Amino acid sequence: MISRNLASIHARMAAAAVAAGRDPASVTLIAVSKMHPREAVLAALAAGQSVFGENKVQEAEEKFPIPGAKLHLIGALQTNKAAHAVRLADAIDSLDREKLNDAIAKAAQAAGRLPELLVQVNVGDEPQKAGVALADADAFIRASRARFGEALRGLMCIPPEGLDPLPYFKRLAAMADVHGLAVRSMGMSGDFEIAIAAGATHVRVGTAIFGARSILRET
Numbered sequence: 001m002i003s004r005n006l007a008s009i010h011a012r013m014a015a016a017a018v019a020a021g022r023d024p025a026s027v028t029l030i031a032v033s034k035m036h037p038r039e040a041v042l043a044a045l046a047a048g049q050s051v052f053g054e055n056k057v058q059e060a061e062e063k064f065p066i067p068g069a070k071l072h073l074i075g076a077l078q079t080n081k082a083a084h085a086v087r088l089a090d091a092i093d094s095l096d097r098e099k100l101n102d103a104i105a106k107a108a109q110a111a112g113r114l115p116e117l118l119v120q121v122n123v124g125d126e127p128q129k130a131g132v133a134l135a136d137a138d139a140f141i142r143a144s145r146a147r148f149g150e151a152l153r154g155l156m157c158i159p160p161e162g163l164d165p166l167p168y169f170k171r172l173a174a175m176a177d178v179h180g181l182a183v184r185s186m187g188m189s190g191d192f193e194i195a196i197a198a199g200a201t202h203v204r205v206g207t208a209i210f211g212a213r214s215i216l217r218e219t
């Protein structure tokens with residue numbers, strides 16, 4: 001099932017890229033395995049998928065590292081989890097405040113490794129949502145670039161639910177352009193084709209690969 005789902009997602013991603021006049025190879029699939037067991041990750045890996053996303057550090061540590069698998073941490077990150085995140089992840093996609101940057105920098109010093117980094121932008125300025133506020137985004141992106149240099153690869157967003165995501169995706173892409181950042185992580189199971197049309201370089205797809213997440217594991 002997982003391998004069939006992956007093939008179908010890849011076909012849809014390629015069609016969306018071609019329709020947008022883009023090279024299908026310019027879009028990376030992050031398979032979001034949160035709330036699915038390590039066996040599901042291994043099955044996807046066996047089917048050729050090598051990039052995975054988890055949103056909780058502790059849960060990620062129960063499954064990763066896995067040889068041959070690259071791990072993105074895509075969830076809101078508490079500063080007290082930064083050291084674990086820096087040791088485990090290949091990429092941390094949710095920088096959104098100076099205190100977190102401080103903790104990541106300190107942890108990177110101690111660990112002697114620095115993952116790739118993305119700034120998460122709260123494109124809908126939703127009070128309950130993680131990500132740097134739009135009004136603060138430019139300054140925060142500049143400060144993050146100054147601090148982390150080339151490790152800062154780009155931007156990530158989750159647009160407001162229930163609204164047309166296209167203007168939000170376009171806004172994130174424009175912001176990445178302004179800052180000369182290559183990576184735009186945007187689009188999930190329900191809207192990744194729209195994100196590709198707007199310039200996504202990474203789409204984060206969970207449900208459409210692994211199936212529904214059980215509410216029982218949601219604690």
Ligand SMILES: *Cc1c(COP(=O)(O)O)cnc(C)c1O
Binds near residue numbers: 074075188204208
């Ligand atoms: C869970 C999650 C996804 C995947 O969502 P699906 O709708 O299951 O594809 C993508 N991005 C983030 C940040 C997530 O937490």
